[in-house]
Amino acid sequence: MATFHIVEGDICTMAVDAIVNAANNSLLGGGGVDGAIHRAAGPELLAYCRQLQGCETGDAKLSPAFLLPAKAVIHTVGPVWRGGAHGEAALLASCYRRCIEVADAEGFRSIAFPAISCGVYAYPNGPATEIAVAALRRWAANSSVEDIYLLAFSTEMRGHWAAAIAATEA
Template identity: 55%
Template sequence: MGASARIENGAELSIIVADITTLALDAIVNAANSSLLGGGGVDGAIHRKAGPRLAEECRMLHGCKTGEAKITAGYNLPARHIIHTVGPVWQGGDKGEPALLERCYRNSITLAARHNLRSLAFPAIPTGIYRFPAALAARIAVETTRRAVADTPIDSVVFCCFDAASAGHYDAAFAETN
């Protein structure tokens, strides 16, 4: 499935360049905003492809705080579930942004494991409009995921990148953290 794959703590971690809304996995992770009602970028694409029932279910969740994660059905997506997490807005790095991003990954993986999901994909949280530095975000994603998948039923995690430059950050993160 991936252009680049490694086995870490019993799970295959892959890096691909693709549209996350096309992946047929147990879950995809949405880089959501705190309302969970859709927005731009990945969040908007997921909401558009999943259809209006996703917004209806998200309204019932009453939002999500930064670093937390909530789960919904996948509706019209090939993924069975969507795990919504809210990444931190980059404010220079001294407002706890790295720790909050780590919580996004850890809480998403914990939620997936609690629902006995075996495969999931992450976009590059929150490197779009939230302006988190892409290289640092990839490093946090790889380090946190490596630790968090241990002792879970998860056997496949995909880092789904929008373009080759983003995938390069994940390749570098794997090389740095070996």
């Protein structure tokens, strides 16, 4: 059973087996977490991601971490929030599941996640973190992953992660 850790800080500084990039479909960088990871990893990440030929929403792809302290980057594309009636919850859960599957296939023991789709994709923070933690509990239960770090970009987001963890422990 994986242990959850909430960290308020920069995912680019995490010395874990894998950090998760909340990417866009092109995997070629963007704003928010995606842009920060690309800048910190160096230009080699962009060159490598060009070879991956994009990623579908709800899926995940692996790359080296290059200049980051992590061993690898798992890129996943979350859904854009369009009101909740367009399969957003299933796609978001799929992002977390696919990241755990990729991590497990590599034998990774530690992984750090941002709040996927909570930035420019406008997914409401409370529901997004609840979906994330429920999916991670389900899919990490039988994987090699021992430590799951949930990155918070603010004290408010830290509260959402804590509430989601508490809700799934009951």
